[in-house]
Each structure stands twice: as C-alpha cells, then as structure tokens.
Amino acid sequence: METLKVSSKSVTNSVAGAIAGVIRDEGQVEIQAVGAGATNQAVKSIAVARSYLNEECDIVCVPSFTNVEINGEERTAMSFLVEKATK
Known part of the structure; x- marks a missing residue:
C-alpha cells in the first residue's frame, strides 16, 4: 500500500489529487502526518479528495497512531487509512 506523508506546508489540493489518484489505481492509501x-x-486533503471522487466512489477514513522515525528520532504520527467504501 502506498504511503503519502503530509507536512504542515503541504498544499491541500495537491495532496487531495494524489489521494484520489492512488484510490483510483489501488483502492487504498495511507496518509501520515506528524503534528x-x-x-x-x-x-482537509481527505475531504477534498472525497469531493474529487464523488461521482466515481465514496471513501472511508480510519485514523490511528503509528510510530515513525524522523532524523533518527522516533515520533508518534497520525495515520489515516483511506479506502474505497463498500456498499
């Protein structure tokens, strides 16, 4: 599964486009954010991606915590599993 890493400086519409593209290709994507x-x-990007995919499918988002390594330090990140909703 592809993982997209989002920072506080990420452009919402760009991340949303990436999310929508991965959902179209693979059906699911993990989004990671620290802070x-x-x-x-x-x-916000997940919400915008949902509007991009509105006519094709709906998506669900499952948030959780995960640990990531940044510059040799372990940090806690938010992880969002985003996938196509099943009917």
Whole structure:
C-alpha cells in the first residue's frame, strides 16, 4: 500500500489529487502526518479528495497512531487509512 506523508506546508489540493489518484489505481492509501498542522492539512486533503471522487466512489477514513522515525528520532504520527467504501 502506498504511503503519502503530509507536512504542515503541504498544499491541500495537491495532496487531495494524489489521494484520489492512488484510490483510483489501488483502492487504498495511507496518509501520515506528524503534528497538529500536518494533521490539519491531511484531514482537509481527505475531504477534498472525497469531493474529487464523488461521482466515481465514496471513501472511508480510519485514523490511528503509528510510530515513525524522523532524523533518527522516533515520533508518534497520525495515520489515516483511506479506502474505497463498500456498499
């Protein structure tokens, strides 16, 4: 599964386009964000991606915590599993 990493400086529409593209190709994607600003951008991007995919499918998002290594330090990140919704 592809993982997209979002920062507080990520452009919402660009991340949303990437999410929508991976959903179209693979059906699911993991989004990772460290910190409040990055988490905010990730959630907004997921909402925009949902509107991009509106006529094709709906998506669901399952948030969780994960550990990531940044510059040799272990940090806690938000992880969002986004996938096509089943009917």
